[in-house]
Amino acid sequence: xxxxxxxxxxxxxxxxxxxxxxxxxxxxxxxxxxxxxxxxxxxxxxxxxxxxxxxxxxxxxxxxxxxxxxxxxxxxxxxxxxxxxxxxxxxxxxxxxxxxxxxxxxxxxxxxxxxxxxxxxxxxxxxxxxxxxxxxxxxxxxxxxxxxxxxxxxxxxxxxxxxxxxxxxxxxxxxxxxxxxxxxxxxxxxxxxxxxx
Amino acid sequence: xxxxxxxxxxxxxxxxxxxxxxxxxxxxxxxxxxxxxxxxxxxxxxxxxxxxxxxxxxxxxxxxxxxxxxxxxxxxxxxxxxxxxxxxxxxxxxxxxxxxxxxxxxxxxxxxxxxxxxxxxxxxxxxxxxx
Numbered sequence: 363x364x365x366x367x368x369x370x371x372x373x374x375x376x377x378x379x380x381x382x383x384x385x386x387x388x389x390x391x392x393x394x395x396x397x398x399x400x401x402x403x404x405x406x407x408x409x410x411x412x413x414x415x416x417x418x419x420x421x422x423x424x425x426x427x428x429x430x431x432x433x434x435x436x437x438x439x440x441x442x443x444x445x446x447x448x449x450x451x452x453x454x455x456x457x458x459x460x461x462x463x464x465x466x467x468x469x470x471x472x473x474x475x476x477x478x479x480x481x482x483x484x485x486x487x488x489x490x491x492x493x494x495x496x497x498x499x500x501x502x503x504x505x506x507x508x509x510x511x512x513x514x515x516x517x518x519x520x521x522x523x524x525x526x527x528x529x530x531x532x533x534x535x536x537x538x539x540x541x542x543x544x545x546x547x548x549x550x551x552x553x554x555x556x557x558x559x
Numbered sequence: 560x561x562x563x564x565x566x567x568x569x570x571x572x573x574x575x576x577x578x579x580x581x582x583x584x585x586x587x588x589x590x591x592x593x594x595x596x597x598x599x600x601x602x603x604x605x606x607x608x609x610x611x612x613x614x615x616x617x618x619x620x621x622x623x624x625x626x627x628x629x630x631x632x633x634x635x636x637x638x639x640x641x642x643x644x645x646x647x648x649x650x651x652x653x654x655x656x657x658x659x660x661x662x663x664x665x666x667x668x669x670x671x672x673x674x675x676x677x678x679x680x681x682x683x684x685x686x687x688x689x690x
Contacts, residue, residue, distance in 0.1 A: 430619045438626065441599065441653055446618040448600030448652075463618075477617035480583045484623060 372414045379408045382460050383541035385429045392427040405457050426465040428475040431489045433459035479552055486549040493542050501535055576663040589624050590665045596637040598652035633661035
């Protein structure tokens with residue numbers, strides 16, 4: 363995808379739609395890509411850029427990727443990045459409040475960015491709040507447009523594009539809704555386990 | 560407002576401090592480390608040492624706790640002249656220390672934990688609390 367003659371073996375772009383809500387699955391995927399020789403270098407709306415890991419470097423291990431979410435406090439992220447760097451985590455990329463960390467080669471530190479349940483719960487809450495703020499008005503707009511969709515006869519090209527766009531957006535919103543429910547279940551489970559102790 | 564002799568006005572921190580207790584284990588240990596000025600990674604190492612490696616903090620937990628403590632006025636940044644980064648990357652590490660409120664919260668929490676531990680030991684050793 364997007365290949366040029368000079369970089370076809372060194373870089374790669376993979377289209378993949380992750381909303382961030384299934385960040386545990388995403389972390390696993392990035393880790394597997396790295397183990398296969400493709401190191402995360404950047405990301406866009408629905409695609410990920412990878413660069414080829416130099417041969418011989420870290421061939422046996424499976425590097426750990428961790429994502430954390432801090433929507434507004436970008437001003438203080440330098441502190442986070444500095445602490446993470448000291449603790450053996452490389453800040454790979456920031457996208458829409460999501461921060462991707464990769465544990466450095468040979469770093470013997472604790473293999474988690476978030477080490478206690480309280481901070482994991484806090485992260486899930488930040489993610490769910492941001493997702494709800496995005497999802498709720500978007501869904502309302504979609505419902506308003508649904509009635510308009512039914513009234514319009516999909517004959518012309520413009521209407522067809524409109525209808526296709528509506529269904530595409532609806533699919534993304536349904537996916538997001540399911541993932542929000544999944545994350546909420548995970549959050550409840552974390553909190554319940556905490557209450558029991 | 561008037562100060563009587565031999566009695567200073569109670570600072571606001573005493574009434575504020577109670578709402579923050581109990582602390583989480585991580586926050587308690589972080590505050591304990593910040594009795595003296597220290598930067599984030601220093602705190603992580605200090606906690607590892609204090610607990611003999613039993614409690615290990617991740618950088619995200621560390622950052623989240625520092626942010627929350629700063630917001631609530633329990634810690635404050637310290638101006639440090641010397642660059643902490645030995646690798647010479649020129650990046651300065653921000654150091655923090657407990658404020659008066661932070662020290663009071665830590666004192667309350669330590670006393671609470673002490674009391675619980677004392678009661679626990681008395682009950683387990685003598686079958687009932689002694690006092």
